[in-house]
Structures are given as C-alpha cells and as structure tokens.
Amino acid sequence: MDRTRDQVLRTQWVGQPLRRFEDAALVTGKGRFVDDLRLPETLFMEFARSNHARGLIVSLNVTDAENMPGVVAVLKAPEPGTLGHAAVNRVLPHMRMLPFPVLPVAEINAVGQPVAAVVATRASIAADAAELIHAEIEPVPLWDDEEPVYRHEHRAGDVAEAFASAAQIVRVTIAHERVAPVALEPRAAMAFWDEGAQMLNVWLSTQTPHRARSDLAAILNLSEKKIRVVAPDVGGAFGGKASIYPEDALVALASVQLKRPVKWRGSRTEDFLAATQGRGATVSGELALDRDGKFLGLRAKLDYPLGHWLPFSAAVPGKNAARCLPGPYVCANVDIVLEGRAENAAAVGIYRGAGRPEAAMLMERLADKAALTLGLDPAEIRRRNLIPSDAFPYRTATGSFLDSGDYPQLLELAKEKAGYDEALRMRDERRAAGEVCGIGIAVYTEPCGHGWESAEVRLDPDGSIVAATGSSAQGQGRETAYAQIVADVLRTRPERIAVDHGDTANCPAGIGALASRSTPIGGSALVQAAEQFREKARLCAARLLQADPDHLTLTESGFETAIPVRRGLTWRDLARIAQADAEIAAEFGKGLCTPVVYEAEGEAWSSGCVIASVAIDRETGVLMLERIVWIDDAGTIVNPMLAQGQMIGGLAQGVGEATLERIVYDDDGQLLTASFMDYAIPRAVHIPELVLGKIETPSPFNALGTKGIGEAGCVGVPAAIVNAAVDALMPFGVTHLDMPLSGEKLWSAMEHKMTEEGTKR
Ligand code: SMO
Numbered sequence: 001m002d003r004t005r006d007q008v009l010r011t012q013w014v015g016q017p018l019r020r021f022e023d024a025a026l027v028t029g030k031g032r033f034v035d036d037l038r039l040p041e042t043l044f045m046e047f048a049r050s051n052h053a054r055g056l057i058v059s060l061n062v063t064d065a066e067n068m069p070g071v072v073a074v075l076k077a078p079e080p081g082t083l084g085h086a087a088v089n090r091v092l093p094h095m096r097m098l099p100f101p102v103l104p105v106a107e108i109n110a111v112g113q114p115v116a117a118v119v120a121t122r123a124s125i126a127a128d129a130a131e132l133i134h135a136e137i138e139p140v141p142l143w144d145d146e147e148p149v150y151r152h153e154h155r156a157g158d159v160a161e162a163f164a165s166a167a168q169i170v171r172v173t174i175a176h177e178r179v180a181p182v183a184l185e186p187r188a189a190m191a192f193w194d195e196g197a198q199m200l201n202v203w204l205s206t207q208t209p210h211r212a213r214s215d216l217a218a219i220l221n222l223s224e225k226k227i228r229v230v231a232p233d234v235g236g237a238f239g240g241k242a243s244i245y246p247e248d249a250l251v252a253l254a255s256v257q258l259k260r261p262v263k264w265r266g267s268r269t270e271d272f273l274a275a276t277q278g279r280g281a282t283v284s285g286e287l288a289l290d291r292d293g294k295f296l297g298l299r300a301k302l303d304y305p306l307g308h309w310l311p312f313s314a315a316v317p318g319k320n321a322a323r324c325l326p327g328p329y330v331c332a333n334v335d336i337v338l339e340g341r342a343e344n345a346a347a348v349g350i351y352r353g354a355g356r357p358e359a360a361m362l363m364e365r366l367a368d369k370a371a372l373t374l375g376l377d378p379a380e381i382r383r384r385n386l387i388p389s390d391a392f393p394y395r396t397a398t399g400s401f402l403d404s405g406d407y408p409q410l411l412e413l414a415k416e417k418a419g420y421d422e423a424l425r426m427r428d429e430r431r432a433a434g435e436v437c438g439i440g441i442a443v444y445t446e447p448c449g450h451g452w453e454s455a456e457v458r459l460d461p462d463g464s465i466v467a468a469t470g471s472s473a474q475g476q477g478r479e480t481a482y483a484q485i486v487a488d489v490l491r492t493r494p495e496r497i498a499v500d501h502g503d504t505a506n507c508p509a510g511i512g513a514l515a516s517r518s519t520p521i522g523g524s525a526l527v528q529a530a531e532q533f534r535e536k537a538r539l540c541a542a543r544l545l546q547a548d549p550d551h552l553t554l555t556e557s558g559f560e561t562a563i564p565v566r567r568g569l570t571w572r573d574l575a576r577i578a579q580a581d582a583e584i585a586a587e588f589g590k591g592l593c594t595p596v597v598y599e600a601e602g603e604a605w606s607s608g609c610v611i612a613s614v615a616i617d618r619e620t621g622v623l624m625l626e627r628i629v630w631i632d633d634a635g636t637i638v639n640p641m642l643a644q645g646q647m648i649g650g651l652a653q654g655v656g657e658a659t660l661e662r663i664v665y666d667d668d669g670q671l672l673t674a675s676f677m678d679y680a681i682p683r684a685v686h687i688p689e690l691v692l693g694k695i696e697t698p699s700p701f702n703a704l705g706t707k708g709i710g711e712a713g714c715v716g717v718p719a720a721i722v723n724a725a726v727d728a729l730m731p732f733g734v735t736h737l738d739m740p741l742s743g744e745k746l747w748s749a750m751e752h753k754m755t756e757e758g759t760k761r
Contacts, residue, residue: 013484017641034188039261046126048133053669055137064132070125077103109308112273156397157333162297166288170369178280178663185235191255208512215244231502234474239350243311278351297333307347320355327363353714360444364719414609440723444716448708449520450603454508457533458593463572468500470510471522489530516708524703525598532594602701608632610720621747625688635707650713658718
C-alpha cells in the first residue's frame with residue numbers, strides 16, 4: 001500500500017518524556033492490588049508447608065485444623081489424575097518434564113512446598129490452623145546428580161584448531177548464586193466462582209494473565225471460556241510472576257469447590273521459600289586468543305539448577321545464556337554445552353536478565369583475563385574483537401541473528417563519558433597512595449523481543465479510543481507509553497487513548513509482560529492495529545461525510561475535509577454512529593474494531609557498555625561503588641523518562657546481585673535466607689553516581705524500531721562491577737571473585753589472595 005502523508009509514523013509523542021498517567025492513583029493510595037480487592041463472604045487461604053527438602057509423606061493429619069472454629073475446609077492432595085498440569089515452554093529440544101503437583105500425594109521435594117491448604121473466614125485463623133496440620137514425613141536423601149532435565153549444545157567452526165593454534169588460552173569458572181526477584185508486592189491470588197454465570201473469576205498478581213487462564217483451565221479441567229483472569233495493579237514481578245503456581249491453582253480450586261471468593265496473600269517468607277528464584281548457574285569457559293588478542297575460539301559449559309518443578313520458562317535462562325554467547329564479539333569457533341538439573345529447592349525461573357547476565361559475565365571476565373595475560377588495556381582488547389558496525393544484521397556462531405547495533409560506538413562513548421584514560425591515571429595515583437580501587441568494563445548484548453503479540457484499537461460508545469493489548473504491565477508505565485504510540489498513529493493526544501491491559505475479558509489473547517518484549521512487540525502490534533483502525537475510520541468517515549477518503553485529513557479530534565466544503569467528524573461522532581447505525585456497524589464492525597496479531601520479522605537485540613569505578617576499604621573489605629557510566633542502545637525510545645526509570649531500576653537490581661544478594665540453602669536443603677533479615681537488597685545508599693547515556697540504532701525487524709530496556713541493568717552492570725573489584729584487588733594477587741562482593745569476601749580475598757582455583761596463601 002502506498003503510504004500517504006498521514007500514514008507514515010510521524011513521531012510527535014514517541015520520544016517525549018511524558019509523565020506517567022498511572023501515577024496519580026498509585027501515589028495517592030488508590031492503586032488496586034489483589035489484596036485491595038474486597039468481595040463479600042471472602043474466605044482466606046493459608047498453607048501448611050514442608051519442613052523437609054525431600055521425603056515421603058507417611059501421614060497427614062488435618063483433624064485439629066479442620067476442627068478449629070472459623071475453618072471452612074482443608075484441602076489435601078486430590079486423587080492422582082483429577083487435576084491437570086500447567087504448561088512448560090519447550091524452548092529446548094528433549095526436555096524431560098518434572099511433575100507439577102498442586103499438592104504432593106506421596107513425595108515432598110523441597111522445603112516450603114505446600115502440603116495442605118486451609119480455608120477459613122479470616123487469614124489469621126487459616127494461618128493458625130495451618131500450624132496444627134501435622135505431616136509425618138520420612139526424610140530420604142536429596143537428589144544427587146540426576147539425569148539432566150535438558151542438555152543442549154552449540155557447536156560451530158573448528159574449536160580444536162582454534163585452541164591448537166592459540167597464542168594464549170584463558171579460563172574462568174563463575175559460580176552464580178541463586179537470587180530472589182523480591183517484587184515489592186509478594187504473590188497474591190483471589191478467585192470467585194460465580195455459580196449463576198458458571199464463571200471462574202481470578203485476580204492474580206501476574207505478568208501473564210492469558211497464560212494463567214490456559215494453565216488454570218488445564219489444571220482444573222475447565223474450559224478457558226469459563227475463566228476470566230485479571231491482573232490488576234501488579235507491584236513488580238521481575239520474572240517471578242510469569243508462571244502459574246500451585247498456590248494460585250489451589251485458590252481457584254477452593255473457590256470452585258466452596259462457591260465463595262477465596263483469597264491468598266503471600267508473605268515475604270513464602271516468596272523466598274516457594275516463588276521462583278533466579279540465576280544459580282555455574283558457568284565455566286575458556287577463550288583461545290591469537291597474539292594480538294583476537295578471540296579465536298570459545299569453549300563453555302553452563303550448568304543450570306532448576307529446582308523441584310518447572311515453571312513455564314524454566315529452560316529460558318539457560319537457553320538465553322547459551323545463545324547470547326559469544327556476546328558482542330566476533331568469535332567463529334564455539335563449543336558450548338548447556339545442562340539443567342533438578343534440585344530439592346525452590347524452582348529457578350526467569351529473573352530480570354534471564355540468562356543474559358551469565359553470558360555477559362562469562363565473556364567480560366574472559367576478556368579481562370585475556371587483556372591481563374597479553375598486557376593489553378581492557379578497553380583495547382574489547383575494541384579489537386567487537387562486531388563491526390557495518391556487519392549487521394549479523395549471524396553469531398551460536399546461531400543468533402543480531403538485528404542492528406554499533407558496539408564500537410558504545411565503547412567509545414562510554415570511555416569518553418568516563419574520562420577513561422584520566423580515570424586509569426587517577427586509579428594508579430590512588431593506588432600508589434595506598435588506596436584500593438579499580439575500574440571495570442562490560443559490553444553486552446541482550447535479545448529483547450521476537451515473536452508475536454496481539455492488539456486491537458476500537459471506539460467505545462462513549463467516544464473514547466481504546467487501545468487494548470495482549471501484553472500487560474507491572475509498574476513500567478505501559479499505559480503512558482502505549483498511549484504515546486497510538487496517539488502518533490492517530491494524530492491525536494495520548495490522553496485521548498484509553499489503554500486496556502491485563503484482563504482476559506476485554507483484551508485480546510496475548511503473551512503478557514516479560515522478556516523485555518512489551519514495547520518492541522506489544523507496541524508494534526499497537527502500531528499495526530492503530531494504522532488499520534485509522535484507515536477503517538477514514539473510510540467510515542468518508543462514507544458519512546460523502547467525501548473522497550483521500551480528501552480527509554486527520555486532526556487531533558477526528559477527520560476533516562475541505563472539499564467541496566469544510567466539514568468534519570469527531571471521534572465522538574464516529575463512535576456514536578458506529579454503534580447506533582446498524583448499516584455502518586454491519587459494514588465496518590462494532591466500534592470499528594481492528595484486532596491484529598503482529599509478528600516481528602526478527603529479534604531485536606539491545607546492547608550497551610558499562611564502566612564501573614569502585615573503591616574497597618582495606619580494613620573492612622567494604623565495597624564502595626563510586627561511579628557507573630552506562631551507555632545503552634535500546635533502539636527507538638518511546639518515552640525517555642520511562643526508559644531511564646527502567647535503566648535505574650535494573651541497575652539497582654544488578655548492583656544488588658553484584659554486591660549483596662544471595663539465597664542460601666544448607667546441605668540438608670533448608671533455606672537460610674527466608675526474610676530480609678538474612679537476604680540483603682540494595683538501598684538508596686548503595687547506588688553510586690550514575691552517568692547514563694544512550695545511542696539509538698533502531699531495530700529493522702519491528703514496526704517501531706524499539707528494543708527492550710527493562711532487563712538491561714541486570715545484564716552489564718554486575719559484570720562491570722566484578723571486573724572493577726577484581727581490578728582493585730589485582731595488587732593483592734586476586735584474579736577471581738564471585739558475586740556477591742560482600743565485605744567479608746573482599747577482606748578475605750585481600751588476606752588470602754583469592755583466585756578462581758580457590759584460596760591460596
Ligand atoms: S525475567 Mo522477565 O520478567 O522476562
């Protein structure tokens with residue numbers, strides 16, 4: 001189709017730092033989270049959870065709980081076969097499935113796994129009654145080195161030859177701790193079986209309402225048509241709310257059985273125990289180099305823990321880590337082996353970054369070791385190996401197809417903003433004066449956004465232009481960004497666009513809010529739907545004005561024509577007529593609705609470069625982040641203020657992972673970090689001076705040219721911080737540090753010359 005002047009996406013609103021439409025309600029306490037929802041006669045659910053990491057259920061005595069006043073029901077494991085199974089995304093070939101027991105019949109596989117659910121008139125009664133449930137569990141040994149759940153390989157080129165001809169080979173092994181997504185709002189679910197309508201209404205703090213509906217349908221053996229899932233305000237998710245959980249299914253099941261509303265509000269400890277966790281992989285790699293520091297070959301082994309059940313995206317972190325290698329660098333010869341194994345612990349799922357951080361850490365540690373071995377500057381060795389800017393689209397040795405980017409420019413700009421050469425000179429001066437300080441660089445790539453998403457644009461009878469999306473939100477400001485996108489297509493103001501999301505009853509079936517895909521893919525779907533809507537509205541308006549569609553121009557309030565005489569039709573008029581006029585409704589469809597399922601032509605790959613400066617207290621080992629300079633490329637930016645918010649939030653979580661956060665299980669599988677008393681997250685004081693910048697290489701593969709940004713801060717920031725800390729401790733003979741960089745760890749490293757082979761005196 002020929003694009004007329006109205007049809008080219010003119011960006012009047014895209015690119016503006018518009019304030020968030022969402023905030024007035026949220027900052028005045030008018031947000032509606034699951035726990036804010038009230039229905040008469042609501043019952044409350046609490047869980048009895050396993051104290052053992054693995055065992056056989058000998059007996060389960062719920063009599064005392066059942067007899068407690070106020071207790072309405074106690075749910076035990078249903079007969080095997082009566083409930084269905086949630087879906088697992090088979091992103092790798094040959095994945096072995098693990099059971100998804102809503103409640104276990106015979107075998108316990110992790111501490112914190114629910115063994116029974118109590119429903120009572122008050123949450124406090126349910127909690128007290130849950131304490132009276134006695135499960136006799138015979139402990140059995142923990143799983144040990146079982147068959148992997150998945151195994152996958154990437155092989156390309158001649159790795160043996162690359163290593164045989166190498167001038168130098170460097171090696172690193174990185175142990176990533178498990179970390180917790182810790183959304184501000186813990187998980188929560190509420191369900192109401194409407195007996196009259198024979199409908200199950202579910203409110204879930206979720207990233208994926210449509211998938212939750214399919215999973216609940218499968219688990220409860222109900223038709224999807226009988227289930228409505230609503231994600232109201234969601235107080236953060238970070239990957240931890242992307243899968244259905246046993247608790248969600250039990251809330252829904254209890255509501256169906258009892259025909260009353262049932263609510264569960266998870267506690268922080270329950271999230272630590274039984275929500276999905278992130279990372280946890282042990283990653284080792286070796287890099288073959290020629291004498292100029294060119295990367296000749298990469299061998300890597302990625303070992304992922306999976307926990308005791310598989311959430312929907314269980315294999316995604318491992319898959320992402322493997323396919324992100326060899327990062328932003330040219331390296332034609334690779335041999336990468338990926339394995340995932342079950343463990344008697346909480347499930348591991350996607351967490352902000354989802355495998356990208358592990359790939360970045362491996363490449364960036366290897367690059368630093370290579371620079372050290374060859375006596376090259378860390379920035380220089382990267383410059384020599386970065387994929388050149390004229391090589392895009394670029395096929396990597398692991399088969400990833402990078403759409404666009406300018407990695408050398410990212411590095412140059414970051415160096416410039418960091419005053420790199422001067423910073424190195426200052427570091428050396430401070431070192432000479434007895435200070436412990438270092439500088440670290442990381443360059444990263446991150447896949448963000450491929451596949452499909454749905455959208456529709458329509459006119460509601462009240463005259464509002466509704467943009468409904470299959471993606472959803474958990475605090476990102478998506479209503480604002482989406483309104484900006486649609487307003488540009490329709491030449492109107494963003495305030496006029498009502499964005500609908502997160503409700504299976506009035507949004508098209510979609511994927512949800514995850515994988516840094518909502519703006520690139522969900523936004524592009526909205527562009528397409530809005531363009532189709534605009535053209536349909538033009539034809540409809542032309543008919544009503546008895547004008548030639550080509551003579552209509554779009555104005556802020558509707559369509560206008562000057563030929564033969566000046567006339568116009570507002571969106572409000574159009575809405576009224578499109579609803580009331582049967583002939584028009586029959587021809588153009590109710591509300592001129594234009595549903596689309598948009599599919600991107602390829603994947604968008606964001607990228608960036610981080611330079612971190614740190615100092616370490618010689619007496620205590622306490623790490624001081626002094627400055628982070630970060631240039632990110634997320635393609636076309638829809639709202640720079642929202643994008644910067646995502647950068648800072650992701651960076652804060654990256655700082656947390658690098659310096660503080662660590663889930664600890666003891667040898668018996670007991671969780672030792674089940675509250676914020678034992679699990680440290682970053683606070684304002686931990687965030688250093690930030691210098692943020694961007695370049696924009698639009699993605700040629702989606703309608704907006706945007707790439708993801710929500711996870712970026714977790715990808716490159718930890719690697720730059722670790723490189724800076726290792727650099728700081730180089731004078732002490734330290735060559736390796738794993739996260740988190742706690743004071744104790746850094747102090748011990750200075751005392752004992754920490755290397756990756758272990759502690760050496
Ligand atoms: S880790 Mo994200 O919510 O895909």
